[in-house]
Amino acid sequence: MANITFIEASGQETTINLPDGWSLMQGATANGVDGIVGECGGSCACATCHCYVDEARLGDLPPPSEAELDMLENVASERRPNSRLACQIKASAALEGLIVHLPETQE
Numbered sequence: 001m002a003n004i005t006f007i008e009a010s011g012q013e014t015t016i017n018l019p020d021g022w023s024l025m026q027g028a029t030a031n032g033v034d035g036i037v038g039e040c041g042g043s044c045a046c047a048t049c050h051c052y053v054d055e056a057r058l059g060d061l062p063p064p065s066e067a068e069l070d071m072l073e074n075v076a077s078e079r080r081p082n083s084r085l086a087c088q089i090k091a092s093a094a095l096e097g098l099i100v101h102l103p104e105t106q107e
């Protein structure tokens with residue numbers, strides 16, 4: 001379980017208590033966070049779940065897979081060093097208090 005805060009490009013903040021094993025994309029879409037689309041349902045095939053992870057916490061996340069790195073080439077907004085795909089990040093206690101910023105657009 002982890003409390004994750006999503007901050008949309010508009011400044012709108014939503015904090016979600018996410019059960020272990022749920023992806024950040026699942027949590028965001030199930031709770032009406034508009035800044036994440038999740039078009040492919042989490043199979044790392046659409047890049048519409050792009051997010052910017054708090055840089056200070058990047059080390060708390062498993063590194064991106066090759067498939068995620070490939071898909072990050074296709075994001076609609078600027079790719080940054082802290083860009084990740086929210087469907088590839090699973091909640092666990094290690095992510096408690098994580099802050100995730102969302103880009104202007106996903107498509």
Ligand code: FES
Nearest residue numbers: 040045046047087
């Ligand atoms: S939901 Fe499609 S790549 Fe994450």
